Amino acid sequence: MKLLVTGGAGFIGSAVVRLAVERGLDVVNLDALTYAACLDNVASVADRPEYAFEHADIRDRAAIDRVLETHRPDAIMHLAAESHVDRSIDGPGAFIETNVTGTYNMLEAARSYWTASGRPETFRFHHVSTDEVFGSLGPTGAFTEDTPYDPRSPYSASKAASDHLVRAWGETYGLPIVLSNCSNNYGPFHFPEKLIPVIILNALAGKPLPIYGDGSHVRDWLFVEDHADALLCVLERGRTGRSYNIGGENERSNLELVRTLCEILDAKRPRAEGSYADLITFVTDRPGHDARYAIDPSRIAGELGWRPSVTVEEGLERTVQWYLDNEDWWRALQGREGVGTRLGQAR
Numbered sequence: 001m002k003l004l005v006t007g008g009a010g011f012i013g014s015a016v017v018r019l020a021v022e023r024g025l026d027v028v029n030l031d032a033l034t035y036a037a038c039l040d041n042v043a044s045v046a047d048r049p050e051y052a053f054e055h056a057d058i059r060d061r062a063a064i065d066r067v068l069e070t071h072r073p074d075a076i077m078h079l080a081a082e083s084h085v086d087r088s089i090d091g092p093g094a095f096i097e098t099n100v101t102g103t104y105n106m107l108e109a110a111r112s113y114w115t116a117s118g119r120p121e122t123f124r125f126h127h128v129s130t131d132e133v134f135g136s137l138g139p140t141g142a143f144t145e146d147t148p149y150d151p152r153s154p155y156s157a158s159k160a161a162s163d164h165l166v167r168a169w170g171e172t173y174g175l176p177i178v179l180s181n182c183s184n185n186y187g188p189f190h191f192p193e194k195l196i197p198v199i200i201l202n203a204l205a206g207k208p209l210p211i212y213g214d215g216s217h218v219r220d221w222l223f224v225e226d227h228a229d230a231l232l233c234v235l236e237r238g239r240t241g242r243s244y245n246i247g248g249e250n251e252r253s254n255l256e257l258v259r260t261l262c263e264i265l266d267a268k269r270p271r272a273e274g275s276y277a278d279l280i281t282f283v284t285d286r287p288g289h290d291a292r293y294a295i296d297p298s299r300i301a302g303e304l305g306w307r308p309s310v311t312v313e314e315g316l317e318r319t320v321q322w323y324l325d326n327e328d329w330w331r332a333l334q335g336r337e338g339v340g341t342r343l344g345q346a347r
């Protein structure tokens, strides 16, 4: 199978590219190489004959047509997106252009390519989305695939809009689509503006560890390599037209999560005095900060037999070790625009 992955130079896309090549798929990685991209993320497979890279922007319909015509993939997995909630608060326009209009371009290009190829039933357009489209939960319950959409940030609203477009192209034009909505990912190659790398890297630099609000916000954490495995499972075995919620059933408040990271760092690279937890600092909350996300993964577990393989304890330990071992990777990204500064406070 030849798979076109969009956003394959980003955090999750690169995990998909590495895993798919390892499993013997031909992979074309289409990426615009925005601030969030890093081709080092796919260096381990870049020289493999199964791998090709296309520098293209999904806001450019002609560029997508050219990539499809050149490579003639059997399936598309669409991950390219603006992904940082804080950046969506400061500059929502880029999120509408890439996440909404870009997804529209991908759908139209895919429809035209699929139609010209004789509408093969085996074709797949897999749209990768987030649990944030469902909004914010109270202290109990979990998102199912039937939970009504209730996005509350420009990022989640743009992803919700893209999900609606994908379903509409499936219903209206018969394009064989499948969707997945996943909880928060973590792991190697996580861009240094997101919570877990920020905490690890600030700790190593002896800087304050910023926690938004009172740290009570709960997220459901999934190791990125488990997400990549789930995505290939949905792509290959998910039912056309259906969506699958993906999660690790690993709820942690942000404060608990940061304390765990501090304990791992205390064991691996002790400070001269005290614990890294002494650096924890509470800062002004993000406007509209969702209180809790949790995923009910019964459908993907029951229908497709998928389960995560990495516990959150093991995943966090592996992640901290990866950042300790890969200083060149993260140092090169710390100079990128906006990294290391507080974003997303606008009201």
Ligand SMILES: NC(=O)c1ccc[n+]([C@@H]2O[C@H](COP(=O)([O-])OP(=O)(O)OC[C@H]3O[C@@H](n4cnc5c(N)ncnc54)[C@H](O)[C@@H]3O)[C@@H](O)[C@H]2O)c1
Pocket: 006, 007, 008, 009, 010, 011, 012, 013, 030, 031, 032, 033, 034, 035, 036, 037, 038, 056, 057, 058, 059, 078, 079, 080, 081, 082, 083, 084, 098, 102, 128, 129, 130, 131, 159, 181, 182, 183, 184, 185, 186, 191
């Ligand atoms: N990170 C998470 O926890 C999480 C959870 C659930 C779902 N998702 C979804 O998974 C996908 C990937 O997320 P991520 O965290 O890897 O994001 P990321 O920001 O690390 O990577 C996004 C990639 O898309 C590329 N890109 C951005 N705009 C583009 C454009 N106009 N044309 C082509 N390429 C473009 C970037 O260059 C980058 O390589 C996104 O669709 C996101 O909404 C993320």
